[in-house]
Amino acid sequence: xxxxxxxxxxxxxxxxxxxxxxxxxxxxxxxxxxxxxxxxxxxxxxxxxxxxxxxxxxxxxxxxxxxxxxxxxxxxxxxxxxxxxxxxxxxxxxxxxxxxxxxxxxxxxxxxxxxxxxxxxxxxxxxxxxxxxxxxxxxxxxxxxxxxxxxxxxxxxxxxxxxxxxxxxxxxxxxxxxxxxxxxxxxxxxxxxxxxxxxxxxxxxxxxxxxxxxxxxxxxxxxxxxxxxxxxxxxxxxxxxxxxxxxxxxxxxxxxxxxxxxxxxxxxxxxxxxxxxxxxxxxxxxxxxxxxxxxxxxxxxxxxxxxxxxxxxxxxxxxxxxxxxxxxxxxxxxxxxxxxxxxxxxx
Ligand code: OGA
Ligand code: NI
Numbered sequence: 001x002x003x004x005x006x007x008x009x010x011x012x013x014x015x016x017x018x019x020x021x022x023x024x025x026x027x028x029x030x031x032x033x034x035x036x037x038x039x040x041x042x043x044x045x046x047x048x049x050x051x052x053x054x055x056x057x058x059x060x061x062x063x064x065x066x067x068x069x070x071x072x073x074x075x076x077x078x079x080x081x082x083x084x085x086x087x088x089x090x091x092x093x094x095x096x097x098x099x100x101x102x103x104x105x106x107x108x109x110x111x112x113x114x115x116x117x118x119x120x121x122x123x124x125x126x127x128x129x130x131x132x133x134x135x136x137x138x139x140x141x142x143x144x145x146x147x148x149x150x151x152x153x154x155x156x157x158x159x160x161x162x163x164x165x166x167x168x169x170x171x172x173x174x175x176x177x178x179x180x181x182x183x184x185x186x187x188x189x190x191x192x193x194x195x196x197x198x199x200x201x202x203x204x205x206x207x208x209x210x211x212x213x214x215x216x217x218x219x220x221x222x223x224x225x226x227x228x229x230x231x232x233x234x235x236x237x238x239x240x241x242x243x244x245x246x247x248x249x250x251x252x253x254x255x256x257x258x259x260x261x262x263x264x265x266x267x268x269x270x271x272x273x274x275x276x277x278x279x280x281x282x283x284x285x286x287x288x289x290x291x292x293x294x295x296x297x298x299x300x301x302x303x304x305x306x307x308x309x310x311x312x313x314x315x316x317x318x319x320x321x322x323x324x325x326x327x328x329x330x331x332x333x334x335x336x337x338x339x340x341x342x343x344x345x346x347x
Contacts, residue, residue, distance in 0.1 A: 059179025066274030118333035207280035223294025
């Protein structure tokens with residue numbers, strides 16, 4: 001891909017059919033996703049209990065948007081900057097050096113790859129205007145020595161970052177558990193032991209024609225919870241709210257948090273896993289780092305029993321997560337509707 005990025009016009013392998021193009025002029029700039037301040041002290045002064053206020057805000061955002069941004073989240077700003085620099089430096093390595101990581105084998109622990117969309121019969125797949133670099137972030141001691149040696153700080157910075165993100169994702173999952181009226185460790189327990197934690201860097205170079213292509217096609221995340229760190233000052237991520245595309249403007253020192261399909265299932269449809277995409281722009285490089293938290297393939301998933309009663313019959317059937325993954329890969333390259341395949345039709 002690196003060789004294509006200096007082109008003055010877009011190479012045909014990136015050009016989407018007309019009905020799949022982003023239609024950037026129709027993207028709403030009026031509305032965006034909620035920004036939630038996670039600093040509990042802020043609310044305790046006026047007698048309002050800080051925690052319950054945050055639980056309420058998170059819960060409302062999960063029900064209405066499936067997406068929100070968090071500020072005052074406790075992860076040191078300097079560490080986030082270092083992490084963004086390390087991942088950007090990795091993507092900026094010469095393509096010969098990056099080639100050792102390039103693989104189409106999705107079982108690879110550490111992997112550089114391109115996303116694509118399936119084209120119509122007889123045509124070549126359409127490439128997305130991005131590169132993705134993915135590896136585990138848990139258990140950390142098993143991943144660190146598989147990570148790139150170059151840039152030289154990558155391993156050390158990632159190690160520290162992953163520890164912080166472990167704490168943050170646990171805190172978010174307990175806020176969501178409380179929001180659903182459950183014990184605070186309920187979601188972490190249901191997602192289960194040996195969760196599958198993957199980190200994914202996304203690299204979107206400036207693009208000659210952002211109207212004709214996408215950086216990341218429309219999708220929902222298949223895991224349970226995602227926390228994204230993104231370049232400052234460049235927009236790209238867009239989310240569907242009320243049937244319209246809205247952009248998620250980067251807020252300094254914030255994370256974008258979104259729910260994946262497994263939380264939608266666990267919450268029996270109360271919390272939403274929402275379609276999103278990344279668009280490109282002509283001027284600026286954009287980099288993001290998504291930390292995915294999801295179940296192990298052996299774990300059983302299904303609506304949490306406490307959330308089911310006569311008024312709320314189960315919306316999804318139970319399944320082993322490996323089954324969900326199979327369906328996910330079966331739908332690869334399409335506008336995936338994986339969770340629909342696990343929906344019960346009798347309600
Ligand atoms: C993802 C994703 C958005 C972004 O990696 O699943 O949606 O802003 N990334 O790069
Ligand atoms: Ni995503």
